[in-house]
Amino acid sequence: MAQAPKIELFVKASVDAESVGNCPFCQRLFMILWLKGANFTLTTVDMKRAPDVLRTLAPGSQPPFLLYNEEVRTDTNKIEEFLEETLAPPEYPKLCCRYKESTIAGDDIFRKFSAYIKNPSPGLNNMLEKSFLSTLVKMNMYLETPLPAELEKNPNATESSRLYLDGDKLTLADCNLLPKLNIVKVVCKQYRDFAIPESLKGLTRYLDNAYKQDEFRFTCPNDSEILIAYHSVAKYLNK
Template sequence: MMHFSETAGLCMHGGQMALKGEGETPKIELFVKASSDAESVGNCPFSQRLFMILWLKGANFKLTTVDMKRAPDVLKDLAPGSQPPFLLYNGDVKTDINKIEEFLEENLAPPKYPKLCCRYKESLSVGEDIFRKFSAYIKNPNPGLNDMLEKKFLSTLVKLNMYFETPLPHELDQNPNARESSRPYLDGDALTLADCNLLPKLNIVKVVCKKYRNFDIPAELKGLKRYLDNAYKKDEFRFTCPKDTEVLFAYHSVAKYLKK
């Protein structure tokens, strides 16, 4: 079964789920990777990114999970050679993640749909090294390299934390004497495209690092901790996350325990 609350406005039909609401135009279907048991959403930060965007836009859409072990022929016809996620928008197939994001921001626009773009370009790039340093850290089996790789990984979290603790220009406009930011999200008081990109990766980081390195995000990184605490309270993030077991299943063949 899908692990989504019906009170969140989602309904399940076989391997498909649709947002409730009036009006069926435009007709949107998002195809995402299925879980290992083919019953829920699998681990894929790109799928979650697009899922979050459509939910935050308030669009009516159908979510179809694709079991890659038994992908139906119709998907091969829709997007030959492609892997989920991909989007079907009024019958047109779109497969490039970044272009899909740009397309949705342009076509699901005000006044009917909210804008999700950032005020500050720095919000889009901060944290971009985290996943790469995390991968090197978690895939290393050599204890002799662990401290060095952990420090490099931790430095990316510290850099991100500094961004959260530093007031943005609009915060200083409101309070010129502000020394520390209290904003809940990357770019301000609302989730944006930048959050849709970063949060799915941070969820993976949190789950996998705890399992394989017993590593928790340090409590001293107060800005980052505040960010994650706020994000997990939002349905658009919390209910689009794969189950922890799915994240760990996806990493069991690449993440390494340290050899003694």
């Protein structure tokens, strides 16, 4: 049997340097390694102290970065591709999506959320909220629409009952989207008193299912970390 690779993932540390900080890219890779069932070391990097490890291993880089058998990788998308190719069956599960649509579902949510949350003008709030909400509605529609595999099993299905974006297993698409949705949920509640509408049943179900999974729940930063990260960019609206 081949020797297991030596893997170390460096992620952004929390403000108190004790736990993981707010970084959806770090969480994405943390989830992937956990879902792969790989043995790896997680190292938090305190950005305020700019430790020697950063200067030595990845000068000029921000976490996340990966040390794989002594080789450093710094680009999140390329790390994801590398892990999917290298940690492959039969020893490790495949995490890629069956359906291309799953990989792009929700890809406009974070951009519209940022515009909504960084806006200081009450006059623009309704328009930006509608624009952001429309991305959630679109995402909800994707989650409520049966996938081809579901229709094969039940040609008369009108509503999807799948757990996640691409089926009943977490995939790379979920590792990309869920950390962002968690930030959206926490920040919108604090700064806009906005919660994801319960009428968006597909999206609500998706998040409920995700929070039950250790690979997601235990890789999330504390809510306080997210709020600290957004403190300087999110704007309270003075009504």
